[in-house]
Amino acid sequence: MTPTITAFERSPDRGRGLARDMRVRWALEEVGRPYDVRLVSFGEMKQAAHLARNPFGQIPTYEEGDLALFESGAIVFHIAERHGGLLPAEPNARSRAVMWMFAALNTVEPPVFDRDLVQILERKEPWYEARMRALEDSIRTRLGALSRHLGEADWLDGDFSAGDLLMATVLRRLNGSALLADHPNIAAYVARGEARPAFQRAFEAQRAVFEAASGG
Amino acid sequence: MTPTITAFERSPDRGRGLARDMRVRWALEEVGRPYDVRLVSFGEMKQAAHLARNPFGQIPTYEEGDLALFESGAIVFHIAERHGGLLPAEPNARSRAVMWMFAALNTVEPPVFDRDLVQILERKEPWYEARMRALEDSIRTRLGALSRHLGEADWLDGDFSAGDLLMATVLRRLNGSALLADHPNIAAYVARGEARPAFQRAFEAQRAVFEAASGG
Incomplete structure (x- = not known):
């Protein structure tokens, strides 16, 4: 089905x-x-x-x-x-892959997502600069931890997993930012995810929807 | 072990x-x-x-x-x-229980957690009122959706599951607030979780740590 x-x-x-x-x-x-x-x-x-x-x-x-x-x-x-x-067969490795899924969505995504939202919705508010500074500090702390964990590895824990898939989709929001440029190993990690043929097919499919809607 | x-x-x-x-x-x-x-x-x-x-x-x-x-x-x-x-045996029900785990931590927790944080860290900032209003609006939207879904049921989907466990721990942060009082079915849901003997044992164990640390 x-x-x-x-x-x-x-x-x-x-x-x-x-x-x-x-x-x-x-x-x-x-x-x-x-x-x-x-x-x-x-x-x-x-x-x-x-x-x-x-x-x-x-x-x-x-x-x-x-x-x-x-x-x-x-x-x-x-x-x-x-x-x-998308998940390792070995039970402990599988639990760790699930751990990275939650880490992507609960520890890394909240400040990364808020940063985008604040840039759109709060740009003219008097607190904009202070809010952005606090969010970017929070993102920097998390990226620093992630970068030290990743080191020179290709993926977060062994082979590519659903944890990497979610983490890469979260981190892609920072593409082009100084936050990501500060950590070349994380930037390379995101690029590695984006280079996967499955990512490319998915990306083209969603892009086609936007282009059709825009008459482009 | x-x-x-x-x-x-x-x-x-x-x-x-x-x-x-x-x-x-x-x-x-x-x-x-x-x-x-x-x-x-x-x-x-x-x-x-x-x-x-x-x-x-x-x-x-x-x-x-x-x-x-x-x-x-x-x-x-x-x-x-x-x-x-903590998870149903039937595969679809199990996937839905996992869905509620993610919903608790990704959809409901972020504004609820931020509200506590802002109350502590930003109380003296000039934007405090506006920030709290935005967060509480966001919490209200989510609680409204959750309340309509829950209706008069005891738990989110059939028997008590890990999804209810996480959701109740997130919602407990709102105990005593008007946000929760607006939805008696959610307040009762949280109380139902807190009344479970396993919750009580866990609560007493963490409380004993705090009391020992305080010499109380």
Whole structure:
């Protein structure tokens, strides 16, 4: 059965693959699983049909037969658990890969995501500079820790895993920033993720949606 | 083998069980697993011995033989995966329980945690009122969605699961607030979690640490 995911009809990132459907597309590409996409507008996301898929009214969602899931981390985990290639077989290594999934979404993503949000929503507020400084300090602390852990390794723990997939999607938001440039090993890690054929296919698929919506 | 977790030597929540070791203690109590605790000071958390357990220098960590984990969500998942009682056996229900784990930590926790942080760190800043208003709006939106989903059910999806465990630990931070009082079904849900004998045992254990540290 082909799963159906939801994605923005017109992504606010203008096709840069920063919306959270990108993670799910990438995971499905890594495991070689075809999928359908239902595009939703911002208005539709708050209507009953979509709220039945995700009570929080966000994308992505994942529908497969009787199963309906939301939360990109949980969807990636579901895909990783049912197919080979995204989680190690050895039980302890598998627990560590899951640990990096949570680390990506709970320790690294919050300040990285807030930084983007503040840049858009709070640029004219009197507290803008102070807020950005605090967020960037917080990001710097986390990137420093991540950089020391990664060292010269290709991936966070052995082979590429769902933990790397989520971490790379989080860190991509910092592409082009001094924050990332301060850590060449992390910049190379992100580039390594982006160079994977599965990432490329997922990226092109989401980009095509944005271009079609823009008539471009 | 008895696992060892780390916790604050002197928790900044003054024994209210809001630190993230509480989740791990609760999960271990639910599955009936004894554990040892290594207490760490704020200074020790940033030193090499602790950074080897968690490069981000936070608590809790979890050590069991050759396995060392950090990230409370990942530790709770590890415990849930290896013991009965915290994840349903049916595969789709299990994927949904994992979904609620991610929803607790990625959708609900960020604004709830930030509200506590802002109350402590930004109370004297000129932007304090505006920041709190934005955070509370964000929390209200999420609680509204959660309340509609929960309805009159006891738990988020069937029986109590690791998803409820994490969600309840996140929502407890709002105990006593108008935000929670606006949704009696969520307040009752949190109280239902707190009434579980395993929660009570975990709560008393972390409280005893704080009282010993305070000489109280």
